[in-house]
Amino acid sequence: MPPAGAAGRAEQASILAEIVHARRTGPNVGQLISACEADDTLMKPGSETAANLREMRRDYDLATKLPGELVAELAKVGSQSQEVWKQAREKSDWQMFAPWLEKMLTLTKRKSECYGIAPGGEAYDNLIDEYEPGATASMIQATFTPLRSELSALLARVKESGTPPSEKPLKVKIEPAKQHTFGNFVMGACGFDTQAGRLDVTTHPFCSGIGPGDTRLTTRYREEKFTDALYGTMHEMGHGLYEQGLPKHNYFGEPRAGDISLGIHESQSRMWENFVGRSKPFWKWALPHAKKILGKQLGKYDAKDYFMAVNTSRPSLIRVEADEATYNLHVMVRFEIERALINGSMKVKDIPGEWNRRYQEYLGVAVPDERRGCLQDVHWSFGLIGYFPTYTLGNLYAAQFWERINSDLPDLQRDIAKGKFADLKQWLNEKVHKHGRRYRAGELCKRITGKELSAKPLLKHLTDRAELVYNL
Numbered sequence: 260m261p262p263a264g265a266a267g268r269a270e271q272a273s274i275l276a277e278i279v280h281a282r283r284t285g286p287n288v289g290q291l292i293s294a295c296e297a298d299d300t301l302m303k304p305g306s307e308t309a310a311n312l313r314e315m316r317r318d319y320d321l322a323t324k325l326p327g328e329l330v331a332e333l334a335k336v337g338s339q340s341q342e343v344w345k346q347a348r349e350k351s352d353w354q355m356f357a358p359w360l361e362k363m364l365t366l367t368k369r370k371s372e373c374y375g376i377a378p379g380g381e382a383y384d385n386l387i388d389e390y391e392p393g394a395t396a397s398m399i400q401a402t403f404t405p406l407r408s409e410l411s412a413l414l415a416r417v418k419e420s421g422t423p424p425s426e427k428p429l430k431v432k433i434e435p436a437k438q439h440t441f442g443n444f445v446m447g448a449c450g451f452d453t454q455a456g457r458l459d460v461t462t463h464p465f466c467s468g469i470g471p472g473d474t475r476l477t478t479r480y481r482e483e484k485f486t487d488a489l490y491g492t493m494h495e496m497g498h499g500l501y502e503q504g505l506p507k508h509n510y511f512g513e514p515r516a517g518d519i520s521l522g523i524h525e526s527q528s529r530m531w532e533n534f535v536g537r538s539k540p541f542w543k544w545a546l547p548h549a550k551k552i553l554g555k556q557l558g559k560y561d562a563k564d565y566f567m568a569v570n571t572s573r574p575s576l577i578r579v580e581a582d583e584a585t586y587n588l589h590v591m592v593r594f595e596i597e598r599a600l601i602n603g604s605m606k607v608k609d610i611p612g613e614w615n616r617r618y619q620e621y622l623g624v625a626v627p628d629e630r631r632g633c634l635q636d637v638h639w640s641f642g643l644i645g646y647f648p649t650y651t652l653g654n655l656y657a658a659q660f661w662e663r664i665n666s667d668l669p670d671l672q673r674d675i676a677k678g679k680f681a682d683l684k685q686w687l688n689e690k691v692h693k694h695g696r697r698y699r700a701g702e703l704c705k706r707i708t709g710k711e712l713s714a715k716p717l718l719k720h721l722t723d724r725a726e727l728v729y730n731l
């Protein structure tokens with residue numbers, strides 16, 4: 260779409276959203292759901308139909324509990340606040356953004372109150388529940404706290420080792436067209452169906468599961484570092500494989516054809532990006548193809564050089580540029596602050612100080628200004644509060660599933676080194692994708708791995724990698 264079409268498109272989107280909202284929240288929908296719930300044959304415990312109705316009830320209740328006036332206000336103030344945030348970040352001016360964040364917080368707290376706080380719960384639970392149904396702040400805290408202290412300890416070991424791998428293999432210039440061919444080649448090998456999806460270029464990479472048979476992925480290319488696009492593409496491809504694996508052809512529009520949660524969605528992208536794409540077997544397979552498609556410049560290096568280079572770990576200021584090991588510490592800073600803001604134990608004016616103190620303590624870096632500190636993310640400006648933890652939940656679920664996959668598929672590592680990904684994709688289709696929203700994330704995790712979500716598998720994965728790469 261040309262840029263000048265954006266305003267007209269926004270108008271259309273808002274009218275459609277209003278019509279859809281009105282139909283979804285109509286009293287007849289509530290009556291129909293109630294009638295189904297009263298029918299024992301539909302509500303057999305554990306059945307697919309009962310799960311489908313449970314999720315329809317959830318969607319209906321969530322949509323009807325918020326007054327239309329509040330929804331409109333959140334949308335309006337959110338888009339104004341986002342504009343202010345852009346300028347404030349540019350100027351690194353916290354004072355400029357603070358009153359707008361204050362407004363967004365007030366509205367977001369009102370939203371949480373409308374949902375009603377569960378006994379023993381807290382206001383923040385309702386916000387995270389929008390993105391990760393069933394998750395609570397205390398459950399997240401219980402998993403994040405051991406992860407945080409052990410990650411900080413691992414980073415300290417890495418820092419002391421003093422032998423960072425060479426990043427030279429990444430610094431070869433490769434034109435975007437070749438990178439695009441290579442990205443498509445990798446996607447094809449992993450099993451992404453290009454008859455039911457495609458890869459294009461944008462400024463902000465994303466995946467959109469538009470409908471049955473149509474999953475769109477985007478990426479961006481930097482000539483001077485081809486692995487940025489490679490991993491961006493593999494990340495979105497993981498989201499895309501999930502979208503393609505959902506039973507949309509039969510049940511499009513019903514919960515049973517929808518994704519469970521942002522955390523589970525992210526587990527799929529992080530698995531392909533990090534557990535597959537940054538592994539040694541992957542480079543063993545991919546490098547000869549990369550040399551053919553991307554060019555002879557790669558010829559000086561071997562698979563081990565690439566494995567080492569793409570797993571360099573370094574504490575940094577910016578979340579979106581963080582490596583696999585440090586990324587979760589960035590997320591925890593945000594989780595702790597937003598939880599305290601919603602529960603009233605922190606004030607907006609205290610954010611910069613609290614942010615900087617945590618970056619020093621968890622990552623060992625000094626924040627030089629607010630642009631590279633608490634103003635870096637767009638999320639809070641338009642009310643995405645409760646969203647950040649799902650990034651780390653995705654890593655945790657990916658690691659726990661990965662352990663199970665490798666015990667179910669003992670040849671997987673050898674298969675990856677030969678470019679054989681079919682069994683892995685099949686496993687994900689069967690265990691995760693095809694169920695849609697039948698199980699909540701925590702329940703799915705227990706069904707697949709036999710255990711509650713824990714920080715241990717991720718810590719083990721990150722420690723094993725760091726020991727290999729840094730010779731610890």
Ligand SMILES: [Zn+2]
Binds near residue numbers: 494498525528
């Ligand atoms: Zn993602």
